[in-house]
Amino acid sequence: MIGHSSTAAEIIAHLRSMRSEENVASMARFGIVTDTALGIGNTAIRKLARLIGKDQPRAHELWRSGVREARLLAIWTFDPMLLAVDEAKRLAEDFNSWEIVDAAADLLTQPPYWHHLVEAFATDDREFVRRAAFAMIAGATVHNKKEPDETFLDWLPLIERNATDPRHFVKKAVNWALRNIGKRSRPCHTKALLLAERLASSDDASARWIGKDAMRELSDPRRIAKLS
DSSP: OTTOOOOHHHHHHHHHOOHHHHHHHHHTTTOOOOTOOOOHHHHHHHHHHHHHHHHHHHHHHHHOOHHHHHHHHHHHHEEEEEEHHHHHHHHTTTTOOOHHHHHHHHHHHTTHHHHHHHHHTOOOHHHHHHHHHHHHHHHHHOOOOTTTTTHHHHTTTHOOOOOOOOOOHHHHHHHHHHHHTTOOHHHHHHHHHHHHOOOOOOHHHHHHHHHHHHHHHEEEEEEHTTOO
């Protein structure tokens, strides 16, 4: 029986017993990296995370295994307040999938140093590390409710500088961050929409796509009416 006292090796063996080739093939169609995937859905992995609970050394072991499902378990069983900044950066060294990045983004916006990670990741040339910066911004607009609007407004220039990155997973995350900032509050909406309009008229194709897509959502009267 898998539980809090289970070792990383026991948990990984349990995960392997749940392997589904059909699900692995399905995941690949959504752009999920399946080289080490076992085809286990996230609902089942989250349930397992609740069973085993948080354990920092074990979470590091699960992460080092490289197995997709074990890495998701690691993300959901790390204690973010015990995760040192150098450890967070070492996790980013292994980012190779939008799915893992987006799950890790929620973890990495919880420690007090998370602003530093955003700045560091945004200047990293690797596609998935740079994506992490903007996935963190997008997630924090929703989950970090005590964060002042000024934090996100101060990152609009960072969004503008990276809007010309043509790589798919970066471009999508930059767009996501801009849209989420614009949906956070009326002051955020005003400035995010101005940036979206500026990007929409850019000569750069990536920036233009980001701007037009953000404008479409942020100009929706129903969306504006929901702003506090």
